[in-house]
Amino acid sequence: MKDARDIFSYRSEPDIYQFQTWQPKTIVDVEKFIETRIVDEPDLPNTWFQLAICKYDPYELIGDCGLHFIEKESSQVEVGITLKREHQGLGYATEALKLVFDFLFGKLKKHRIFGSVDPNNHASIRLMERLGMRKEAHFIESLWSNDRWSDDIVYAILSHEWKIN
Numbered sequence: 001m002k003d004a005r006d007i008f009s010y011r012s013e014p015d016i017y018q019f020q021t022w023q024p025k026t027i028v029d030v031e032k033f034i035e036t037r038i039v040d041e042p043d044l045p046n047t048w049f050q051l052a053i054c055k056y057d058p059y060e061l062i063g064d065c066g067l068h069f070i071e072k073e074s075s076q077v078e079v080g081i082t083l084k085r086e087h088q089g090l091g092y093a094t095e096a097l098k099l100v101f102d103f104l105f106g107k108l109k110k111h112r113i114f115g116s117v118d119p120n121n122h123a124s125i126r127l128m129e130r131l132g133m134r135k136e137a138h139f140i141e142s143l144w145s146n147d148r149w150s151d152d153i154v155y156a157i158l159s160h161e162w163k164i165n
């Protein structure tokens with residue numbers, strides 16, 4: 001909860017949330033999100049587990065990464081990631097997701113990881129492709145977001161395609 005103000009500072013910027021459905025308008029929205037939408041342990045079916053992405057020395061929260069555990073039987077996880085603008089373009093999202101993929105495939109033995117991306121979210125598409133994810137679908141006007149219908153591209157990778165770092 002002590003990170004709520006920091007999270008609000010970057011998650012409330014229009015150029016950060018433009019491709020995301022969660023758009024906090026006040027710090028109370030962030031506090032409610034932390035209280036009600038985030039679980040304490042990963043790998044619970046139908047939950048989001050939220051990781052903080054931090055730099056050490058000096059300590060700074062620089063972003064967050066959400067893991068959506070779809071259902072235990074199917075062993076599939078959706079990932080979402082957000083970085084503060086001033087920490088983008090430096091490789092931190094790639095570094096963070098490599099560790100997350102190692103954890104999901106290596107420790108939790110998940111079968112498939114996927115991400116859902118707006119076709120105009122070029123940085124996110126480059127990120128998925130840099131991680132070796134495959135474009136598997138392009139749904140046309142399938143998401144109602146920001147008062148308009150948006151296309152949705154799905155990228156995915158399977159456990160046997162991922163080389164543990």
Ligand SMILES: CC(C)(COP(=O)(O)OP(=O)(O)OC[C@H]1O[C@@H](n2cnc3c(N)ncnc32)[C@H](O)[C@@H]1OP(=O)(O)O)[C@@H](O)C(=O)NCCC(=O)NCCS
Nearest residue numbers: 016019080081082083088089090091092093094123124126
């Ligand atoms: C999606 C998002 C996290 C990607 O961030 P990013 O900074 O582009 O990704 P990385 O941190 O991995 O940085 C990679 C970039 O840094 C460059 N880079 C510089 N130094 C690097 C290094 N040491 N290692 C790797 N890449 C490096 C890469 O060339 C790459 O640039 P490019 O994409 O122009 O080729 C970011 O755009 C974001 O937060 N967007 C808003 C939220 C959002 O829409 N999230 C996705 C939907 S959930």
